[in-house]
Amino acid sequence: MQKLKNQHLSEVFAYLAPEPEFNLFAIGDLEQFGMKDENVAGYTDDSWVPGTVLPYFLLNYRGNFLVYSHDSNYDAKRVGEFLTKEQPINISGKDDLIASLLPWMEERERKLTYLARLNQVTQEQIRKTGSLLSQVKRLKEEDIPAIYDLYVQIDEFAATYRNRPREICCQDIRMNVLTLGRSYGIYEQGKLVSIAQTSAENRRSAMVIGVATLPDFRRKGYARAAVIGLCQDCLSEGKEFLCLFYNSPAAGVIYHSIGFQDLGCYTMLQNPI
Numbered sequence: 001m002q003k004l005k006n007q008h009l010s011e012v013f014a015y016l017a018p019e020p021e022f023n024l025f026a027i028g029d030l031e032q033f034g035m036k037d038e039n040v041a042g043y044t045d046d047s048w049v050p051g052t053v054l055p056y057f058l059l060n061y062r063g064n065f066l067v068y069s070h071d072s073n074y075d076a077k078r079v080g081e082f083l084t085k086e087q088p089i090n091i092s093g094k095d096d097l098i099a100s101l102l103p104w105m106e107e108r109e110r111k112l113t114y115l116a117r118l119n120q121v122t123q124e125q126i127r128k129t130g131s132l133l134s135q136v137k138r139l140k141e142e143d144i145p146a147i148y149d150l151y152v153q154i155d156e157f158a159a160t161y162r163n164r165p166r167e168i169c170c171q172d173i174r175m176n177v178l179t180l181g182r183s184y185g186i187y188e189q190g191k192l193v194s195i196a197q198t199s200a201e202n203r204r205s206a207m208v209i210g211v212a213t214l215p216d217f218r219r220k221g222y223a224r225a226a227v228i229g230l231c232q233d234c235l236s237e238g239k240e241f242l243c244l245f246y247n248s249p250a251a252g253v254i255y256h257s258i259g260f261q262d263l264g265c266y267t268m269l270q271n272p273i
Helices: 006-016 024-033 076-086 095-099 123-135 141-151 155-161 166-180 222-236 249-258
Strands: 040-044 057-061 064-068 090-094 109-118 183-188 191-199 205-213 241-246 261-270
Touching: 006 024, 006 057, 024 040, 024 057, 024 064, 024 166, 024 205, 057 076, 064 076, 064 095, 090 095, 095 261, 109 249, 123 183, 123 222, 141 155, 141 166, 141 183, 141 191, 141 205, 155 205, 166 183, 166 191, 183 222, 191 222, 205 222, 222 241, 222 249, 241 249, 249 261
Parallel strands: 064 090, 205 241
Antiparallel strands: 040 057, 057 064, 090 261, 109 241, 109 261, 183 191, 191 205
16 A cells, blocks of 8 residues: 655545545545644555556544545455554445445444535524524633533443543544634533534535534534534635534434535444444
8 A cells, every 4th residue: 555645635635626525524634734744644556656546545544544436446455455454443435435345344333324515504594593593602622621521421422432531532622622623512501511513624614523412401402503503603704515424314304404415325434332
């Protein structure tokens, strides 16, 4: 496998450009860090010659690999063998691309999600959100302990927040709050009860992640308000679109009602908890 260098960035960006939604994480990480940062590495086939089209592209961000190719018949055997040796934390990409890797990843859990895109927040959406929107605020460094305390109570985030040391989790939260994206939330009686974040922010777009509400405050519009407040600010600053992943019908109903439209399936291969 050929490890790419910073001098290849323009060719990588050109390769990722036809599907900016599916490649949002890769584009954001590469814009933020390039390929000379210790957190990021890019790979392609040994046969690739600069000046020609990449056969596929792999991004390693802190042990999490993204897989992308224009051709669904890419060399999955070569990629699968490489990833088996690397032992990533997670492997993700378009569903058809990841499906080709399954023979080499039998021990991993396959998590299918839907990718959706939002281009605008309408005045009607703002009106429907009501007074909760005024309670949404951008979270800062001093909110990091409250963010951790919220996520550790949410079953959907168990693998990330319950099985790792608190200080490591807070370091990751700090990176997202201060560098990779932003966090918006709602407090009630001094407690953070709902949150929505972005990651991989770049010149054109951002990925909405980590949408969560404490169990006692669900089905009351908190998550909807947090997401709308977050998206409204991103779009007002010049972002062309935002994307997010969801995997439950209930979440899909909420996001579709805000204006997100499905683009296709995206898969993550995770190590068993």
